Amino acid sequence: MSQLKNDLLLRTLKGEQTERTPVWMMRQAGRYLPEYRVLREKYGFFERCQTPGLACEITIQPVDIVGVDAAILFSDILVVPQAMGLEVQLIENKGPILPDPIQTANDLKRIHVPDVYETLQYVFDAIKLIKQELNGRVPLIGFAGAPWTLLCYMVQGKGSKTFDEAKAFCYQQPELAHQLLQMITDTTIAYLKGQVAAGADTIQIFDSWGGLLSPQDFENISLKYIRQIVNALKDEVPTIIFAKGAWFALEEMAATGAAGLGIDWCIKPQLARKFAGNNVTLQGNFDPAKLLSPIPVIQKEVKEMLQAFGPGRHVANLGHGILPNVPVDHARAFVETVKEYSFK
Template sequence: MTQKETGFRGLKVVSFESRMAAEMQTLITRFGGEAVVAPSMQEIPIPESSEIVDFGEKLLSGQMDMLICMTGVGTKMLFETLSARYGRERVLPAIMKLTIVARGPKPLQVLRAAGITGAISVPEPNTSEDILETLDSHSRADSLKHKTVAVQEYGASSERLIRELRKRDARVLQLPVYRWALPKDIEPLKRAVCMIARGEAQISIYTNAVQIRHACRVASQEGIEKEFREAQKNCVVASIGPTCTEALLEEGIHADFEPTHPKMGQLVKELSEQSDQLLQQKKAPLILFADVHRTGETAAAKTQRCRDAVFLKACRREPVNRIPVWLMRQAGRYMKDYRKIRSRYSFLELCKNKEVAAEVTIAAQRKIDADAAIIFSDLLLPVEPLGFGLEYEGGSGPVITGPLKSLSDVAQIPEMDPDASLSFVYDAIKVTRNCLDPMIPLIGFSGAPFTLGAYLIEGGGSKNFVKTKQFMYQDSGAWGALMEKLTRGLASFLKGQIAAGADAVQIFDSWVGCLSPDDYRKYVLPYTADLVRSISGQVPVILFGTGTGPFLPDMCRAGSDVIGIDHHCELNETWKKIGYDRAVQGNLDPAALLAPRNILFEKAGSILNAVGGRPGFIFNLGHGVLPGTSEDQVKGLIQTIHEYPVPKPAKA
């Protein structure tokens, strides 16, 4: 059979590729499509900008610490500009002294061609989030405080990356080496945009963020922007990767497809193979599970599940025949199926759609064979009912508007009524519980009062939580009032999740590790204990925080059934210190999933051997799964945990 019979089958495929327009035309045609390739942009070099001159002077005087190379073309232009001004023999040795970060294979290739090796490589899909997580976890970039970091930009600034670098107290130098403009010949772009607006194209392909912005701009100039955007709902929208998908979402357009790897050839090949299925899905609601509306389980089934599920038995410190395992962030960007669904919904839309949230929850558990599912939600969902604005810029980091500053601000916060404002979470739990295997427990969750309060005060995440500590120290009355109000609201929220069908709940105190043990005991423990006490005895309660090693025994005083331990602690010694009358959960370093399998299994085995079969252990990570993790690595890890022979319990 020909590609036209097995690939796109003659479908009209519109692409806005510019630099590799001829290659895109060839690819679409090779895989059986009717190609319409309309270049949408051109690169305009910015020769010797003041920023590049400033960088060059600092580079040669030894004042630079790091260079982040975002694109291959931009890295090449930067080197050529600097070499022309200062001489290649001076520039390259100076650059080699820096910590260099390459966002993907293209800048890495340019660096190697210049004789520069040893760059830190950012894993796919190479988003700003991936860059930040690479910097936070890499030994050569573990502290950006007071470091001078240059970011080679491409067309437009990555505002999230720049903001997050500055939050880490880095001095950031932005290096614009070129800007994007509409192509000299705009007529092909006009024709392609009009073709989509008239509904004549079955597939549209976007390979970078600028393409969609320029297409919308031309549609607006032609007076057909509304029609152009509406038509995207009826044709398959293909994106090369998460960064492009996020740009589409910012324009209100949902991507239907991302390739396995963000490469043009892979994109066209996989898209052609799935084009029929994608067109059918475009016309139908996105539901993967036929039993999504089946009737709920019987009381007898619930009783059996609570008695026999290995995860719940471990929470009760009962002997088990295999080690239970689930992973924080087990539904996330490392999963292709998740990225596919995520491309059609913003993060908050996904959280608030009960069927889709249930789908993501169940799909992740089934895919990796975890012993528990955790409802797909977010610990910041209570922010909006408390009267604050909540946005996820670029599909990732949270931004909260209206940060708290004083007691008067606390007094203005309404009492949380989760039954009215967060019922979509309860609905998602009900749908999930009805569809999930009865022997797989479902975990609900919330943030802890401290962590939620810290977000409200900081207006988002923070590296050191200085504003939170200032608030806590300077106005103890306002702090106490805030903690009490949040504790009441979160208690109601968790009770509602339990009533909806959650078999266990986890309280995430993600940021409490920024405190000293004394401050934890004085400013946090009383409120966490009140929250745990409000739901104690209904279902198992897990309390988890990062960086909490110095005061884990104090955390135990909050009264949870299970204590989560992060990867900075040695598990056996920590369990001994907090007492064997408490179940523990943890604590593999998430970065171990990026290591070769022999190292991964060695590290997991060390944890299992340290436990020694003692009842009350749940295998998990010390934090969430990293985006660059391989699905196969996760499945291999869980299979290894399940196959581990549980020895007789060690003596305490």
Template sequence: MATLSQVPHLLRAARGEKVDRPPVWMMRQAGRYMKVYRDLRDKYPSFRERSENPDLAIEISLQPFRAFQPDGVILFSDILTPLPGMGIPFDIVESRGPIIDPPIRSMEQIEQLHALDPETSLPFIRTILQTLRQEVGNQATVLGFVGAPWTLAAYAIEGKSSKDYAVIKRMAFSAPQILHAFLEKLADAIAIYVRYQIDCGAQVVQMFDSWAGQLSPQDYDVFALPYQQRVFRQVKATHPDTPLILYINGSAGILERMAQSGADIVSVDWTVDMADARRRLGSEVGVQGNMDPCALFGSQDFIRDRIFDTVRKAGNHRHIFNLGHGVLPSTPEENVAFFFETAKQLDKLLAMPV
């Protein structure tokens, strides 16, 4: 049985165990703000090659670990990665984002989709996650991640990113039976994918429902929440001890609903004061976040003050320190380094008088 020192810091916090300081990682921590990543991207311009070639994905996943020693190392991938395994091809075009052509618009298309077999369609995921576990050992927790049913459906039905999500909302409000059939298939595939990531080495998995914040609370209850629950319920049935995180961008109006999803930890964006988030979510739900990514453009004193403010409001129980969204591409690397250095000294700094 692993001793306490052998269990990574973030994993202990995610399980609700006592830790000396909040663990810290950053969403999108592997990526465009790092020169080493941009250099590699110039050499390998295809995003899918970078994320599906094990050697490249492992290297990219480890770049911020080598540079900053975060408590979490997240799989470099994309939320759309499992879709081709269901029969939905996609591409990612630099500066334009994901493209799905043809988009999913009919019941006939949905009926032609097939169950996900990740061992066949996503074998690179096993190689990447197993290698990451070997590389980081007990120094960090390896995180997997997936997209949520509503968000994957939004991409697949719109065919691309959207500002108003009018196409999927039109389907939701005029032909809901088609959308529900699609969401059910997506939820079951995502549950399979989460379990596969855990079996391959992921110790914590975060689900991104990036576009659920575009729904009204009453529509979130119909088209997002039940399918988040469907995924988490299936995963917990087979992997009850693996902590699960839920993130939604623009979630201020639905925080309490997120806590009903079955996630162990709710990742909070920066539009909610962390003290309010703690009060609204209750003591049984862990929290992650939630510093504004733009705070990393401030001075070191400003960054330090924001870190202290967030952590003091969250308290040192079941809190994973993070940004409220992904680190921005133009963020200075030296400020990212300072962010991690400060956060990893919090056990000493928080003991000092204010």
């Protein structure tokens, strides 16, 4: 495997002091890029995920176009429920639909823990191709959804602001819920180990809906399973946990041994640091909608963010995914301000 020419992200995750703060953006491979939209016209969403050449091209676009310090695999968290046997449709501009969600013990019989080398080999092939094409320019981030966030979609069957049906499932049928969560966890561990074997340099776990749970439920329904995943990967690559809205569990998340914790813009970096302690790298936390501001405002607020985190143990990022209507030069201004300002 080729040596990395830019390993700022990996060194920062390990806690080393670096020349400057590394920067990437969640959902950086996506609709705000005209080059992505061209491919979106021609190919369906899962066709883009399943064709290594396309996934590779889309993954590398933001490295070339906005100059981020890491690539993140182009795929989706919902390929895991798909591999487990659930139908997943991605309706463009509407979001995911799972027409036959899991709601009963009988439904659970329709899914299984798959052989990931049979069902998700296309992801591993994409990773190998991406690593080859990146040729060591920047590290490659692999990823998966956290079990709770995947349960949300598998039970609710679609996106939701509250995921009340997913919660009801956990509260009314806890045994079934834990059975499902364990199946997702087992699949995810095998899947992520496969990503690492194929060449992923670090792994991010997306718990987009972690913040919908109370601290107690977050521990019981989400973190318990994330912990298993982090443990399984700990000796292989650094892992990043991004549990949106779950600032209340930063201390517990740091204790899992994850190298990095993602935070959103609803908590001050100083407070997040206090909760998380000094042995973990923090990642975030620019409000994605702030990228719609005029460029001078973006520059000013990025500097304030960098100051608030302080140098070291910080990966600059957004607090959630980039919005599709962000102008490319605004995304570039975000990246360039981090690079220039954190160097000083």
